[in-house]
Amino acid sequence: MMKRSLSLVCFVMALVAYPGAHAQQQPNAYAISSAHELATQAGVTIFEQGGNAYDAAVAVSAALAVVEPASSGIGGGGFWMLQSHDDALSVMVDGREVAPAAAHRDMYLDDEGNVDRDLATNGGLAAGIPGAPAAWVHIAEKYGTLPLSVLLQPAIDLAANGFPADEKYVTLLAMREEVMNRWPETAEIFMPEGNVPSVGDIIVQADLANTLRTLAERGHDGFYTGEIAQRLVDGTRAAGGIWTMEDLANYSVKERDPITTEYRGYELISAAPPSSGGITIAQILNLIEPYELSELTRVERTHLLAEAMRRAYRDRALYLGDTDFVDVPMDVLLSKAYAAGMRTSLRLDQATPSSMLANDPDVRPEGNNTTHFSLIDDEGNMVSATLTVNLLYGAAYVPPGTGVLLNNEMDDFSAKPGAPNAFGLVGFEANAIEPYKRMLSSMSPTIVRSPQRVAVIGTPGGSRIITMVLLGLLDFIDGNGPQSWVSLPRFHHQYLPDEISIEPDSMSAAEIEALEALGHTVTERDRTWGNMHGVMWDLMSNELEAAHDPRWPSGGAVVVPVTD
């Protein structure tokens, strides 16, 4: 009798907590974690006006575009995972940049057939056709409840009235000082008298405020046709680019089904192609699923994960690209059987050199920046969004009179088979440049759920995004909250270069030695990486938690109760 009533209690609890089964459960609070307090505040303002998670996502994205220009912007793109608690909505809004029509596979090769890195990353030719403004309009019109003009107002105010430069803004700008001074139209806005501003200086972006106003008034067409489009095209062409009015007019957002997989009772919902994130994370999870991670030492766990990362990143290099252009064998790559086959070469007592998995071109070290935010509203609607202009301050070029700092996303294509990009990533045919194709991304906005708990998680960090999200979600599955996920020490393997890179002081000498004895090369970097933002909903206690990465203190994480 005793046993019976206990199991009845358990059954009822599971029913109450299961997402979808009891869709009426609501957190009665909202939570936001973004890379900038002012962007988080923009989201709070929208929630206070009665907006939902999707409204807030537009406001946070647009505000980040103003206050964090190094990382994302109206001249860039991103992926927005929109997920309702009851599963009525589960979609990835793909606002990724596309190659202009005149792009071709060899466009960055010099006379000797080598990739011209400067051409691929700086100035007009480096920029893909932006997707961010189209995505903001799309999300607002299709899923929001407030007018676009209301959602963009916080960003317009921040651009028109300015915001104080913080430590991060100044540090990242200094890293691009030379390129930001190349074009007077960029320098005029970001480099007063050719100098990096000081902390506390007010950064005003008057042209950007006007462009945002036009977008607010005219919607999609306000950016992609008419006067602003003409200025973008003229400016880009004057700076070595190849954009046309038709390229802008042809841009459209795509809706994609997220990549989903089950891992030990948890459901992963993550980014679909043209991101490699969801597939690569799912492949790593499938590879490690039979192992009891909690029974492994830290060295064994690092080794196992590095071996799984190596294999999944190899597939990324070989097979992944824009599915509108190439056939990606998604069903195979995501199947448990494929993982089982791959696992047969994975040894716990020895590293497999990447050269044994395929040939081994040279690689270069990492690049930097992008942004992510996670949020959830009081009804349990969630947004996990990762946004980018690619490298710091994108292509460092602002077409005159637009305030639009252009991305340098073209470098995410494989400019030459096997030649590494800024993140050391290699690619082949699947990610070759083609007109209107979307370049392969690592951005991995993700949601992970069990009947008890939900995590909304993501981070910038180029090729390392995938492994950071993986480590974060495994920590969530281990029972920890967002403060722990975002603070974890990080390590990474991406097939090539054939090394485990680790954050400074994150492993003992003995652990490094033990990994080397297994056949790994361990490279301790001199800088940390990533800027993770996580939100968790505990369905059992009905509580929300939010945390931003301690590596960048300027982040803003809030949980605000909602009372009727």
Ligand code: DON
């Ligand atoms: O889409 C991608 O994968 C890259 N453009 C992201 C760049 C990035 O995260 C830079 N941050 N460190």
